Amino acid sequence: MTAVRLAAVDVGASSGRVMLAHIGPGLVELTEAHRFRNEPVRIAGTLHWDVLALYRGVLEGLRAAGPVAGIGIDTWAIDYGLIDATGALLGNPVHYRDGRTDGVSERVAKQLGPERLYATTGLQHLPFNTLYQLAAAAGTPQLEAAHQLLLIPDLIAYWLTGEVGAEITNASTTQLYDLRRRAWATDLMTDAGIRSELFPPLREPGTRIGPVLPALDLPGSPDVMAVGSHDTASAVVGVPAADEHFAYISCGTWSLVGVELDAPVLSAPSRRANFTNESGVDGTIRYLRNVMGLWPLQESLRTWGTTDLPALLRQAAEEPAFRSVVDPDDPTFLPPGDMPARIAQTCRRIGEPVPDSPAATVRCILDSLALAHRRAVQQAQRLSGRHVDAVHIVGGGARNDLLCQLTADACGLPLLAGPVEATALGNALVQARALGVIGGDLASLRSLLQETQQITRYEPRGDTAGWRAAARRLGWDD
Numbered sequence: 001m002t003a004v005r006l007a008a009v010d011v012g013a014s015s016g017r018v019m020l021a022h023i024g025p026g027l028v029e030l031t032e033a034h035r036f037r038n039e040p041v042r043i044a045g046t047l048h049w050d051v052l053a054l055y056r057g058v059l060e061g062l063r064a065a066g067p068v069a070g071i072g073i074d075t076w077a078i079d080y081g082l083i084d085a086t087g088a089l090l091g092n093p094v095h096y097r098d099g100r101t102d103g104v105s106e107r108v109a110k111q112l113g114p115e116r117l118y119a120t121t122g123l124q125h126l127p128f129n130t131l132y133q134l135a136a137a138a139g140t141p142q143l144e145a146a147h148q149l150l151l152i153p154d155l156i157a158y159w160l161t162g163e164v165g166a167e168i169t170n171a172s173t174t175q176l177y178d179l180r181r182r183a184w185a186t187d188l189m190t191d192a193g194i195r196s197e198l199f200p201p202l203r204e205p206g207t208r209i210g211p212v213l214p215a216l217d218l219p220g221s222p223d224v225m226a227v228g229s230h231d232t233a234s235a236v237v238g239v240p241a242a243d244e245h246f247a248y249i250s251c252g253t254w255s256l257v258g259v260e261l262d263a264p265v266l267s268a269p270s271r272r273a274n275f276t277n278e279s280g281v282d283g284t285i286r287y288l289r290n291v292m293g294l295w296p297l298q299e300s301l302r303t304w305g306t307t308d309l310p311a312l313l314r315q316a317a318e319e320p321a322f323r324s325v326v327d328p329d330d331p332t333f334l335p336p337g338d339m340p341a342r343i344a345q346t347c348r349r350i351g352e353p354v355p356d357s358p359a360a361t362v363r364c365i366l367d368s369l370a371l372a373h374r375r376a377v378q379q380a381q382r383l384s385g386r387h388v389d390a391v392h393i394v395g396g397g398a399r400n401d402l403l404c405q406l407t408a409d410a411c412g413l414p415l416l417a418g419p420v421e422a423t424a425l426g427n428a429l430v431q432a433r434a435l436g437v438i439g440g441d442l443a444s445l446r447s448l449l450q451e452t453q454q455i456t457r458y459e460p461r462g463d464t465a466g467w468r469a470a471a472r473r474l475g476w477d478d
């Protein structure tokens with residue numbers, strides 16, 4: 001086979017897309033077959049994913065893509081749908097930004113022991129990890145009636161093929177997966193009062209899940225393939241790095257900032273710094289931190305009712321540098337809402353000047369994000385011992401020129417921006433390799449991206465002392 005057409009389904013927190021990839025030796029082309037909005041819905045106080053609308057978007061996209069040899073699915077991590085013994089969906093999946101886990105994670109982590117949790121799962125403490133969501137849902141009729149729990153990409157794959165399973169890169173984000181044994185952490189489940197039978201067999205990225213059900217009548221009757229179904233796992237495959245001395249920032253709603261390792265880092269300093277060890281494609285470890293990402297900016301635009309981001313970014317570039325900075329990871333920024341007001345309140349609380357216009361607010365958000373990128377890149381190196389001489393930024397953030405320049409400046413390192421669609425590319429490359437169209441390890445997949453994708457280089461502009469002083473204002477020492 002010389003080249004193949006594949007569908008990469010990539011559903012993010014604000015939109016989903018079905019990308020058509022054409023891949024072969026020396027060839028990587030990507031076009032968008034279909035894009036659809038992902039609009040969470042609040043019902044009776046609980047924030048849900050509209051998963052049926054997402055599934056409809058996926059089907060429309062697969063029809064628009066035409067005949068393909070394979071379909072790979074990736075979405076955000078952690079969240080799940082429950083199915084009963086007949087395979088029916090039990091309610092709409094709850095959004096990880098819902099408040100049901102408020103206060104739960106501290107209680108459960110204390111009960112199970114933070115050291116044990118980290119030693120077994122290697123995972124950072126995020127208040128909405130699957131473990132805590134299940135603890136919050138304990139005793140609900142839905143959970144009692146559940147036969148199986150399927151993470152979102154596995155749920156979509158189930159609807160397409162009738163096959164149940166749990167793809168490993170995403171399973172590793174539940175805080176119920178034993179990182180070193182590469183198996184479900186059934187002891188943890190038992191001690192947390194969670195039924196281990198809920199969890200389906202694990203599957204590796206690069207394996208075949210099954211053919212699309214004939215009743216769906218999709219063109220070409222393709223196979224659904226397991227890829228890095230956690231979007232961040234696919235995004236990291238799609239980082240066009242030349243060697244292992246790189247840090248990555250997968251920048252969309254979240255910024256996932258870290259390095260790729262062969263073995264986890266489970267030290268006490270790593271746990272205290274809240275670095276995570278998620279399982280990657282080919283047995284790699286995504287050693288990273290969740291930084292709040294573009295979410296505060298997206299929510300600010302929604303609050304202002306504006307879509308003209310380019311104009312705001314031009315104005316923000318004229319604002320004075322690091323006039324106001326905040327910690328983007330402050331929990332106040334996690335739930336949906338009026339971010340400009342929350343930024344103003346936070347500035348007031350910590351004694352930073354309150355931004356007095358939308359442009360000043362945007363500049364505060366981007367300076368703060370660049371500063372958080374700097375901090376995570378430095379910590380990742382220090383905690384893992386991996387030296388980094390370039391930072392790659394992929395995802396939507398790679399086309400935000402101001403953010404890219406500020407991140408290069410803050411990190412004091414060259415920043416390589418692109419591809420924007422690294423996730424879909426990582427998804428499609430793993431499929432193409434599994435189908436035997438291309439060969440090789442992650443390094444050779446990445447060199448294919450270096451040959452074929454557009455990458456923009458930003459050089460740091462040198463105000464190291466200014467960035468260091470801004471970091472110190474937040475109590476971040478480096």
Ligand code: LFR
Pocket residue numbers: 012013075076077078079096230231232252253254256290
């Ligand atoms: C990014 C992402 C992150 C995960 C967050 C919530 O889209 O998958 O990796 O921590 O969403 O699932």
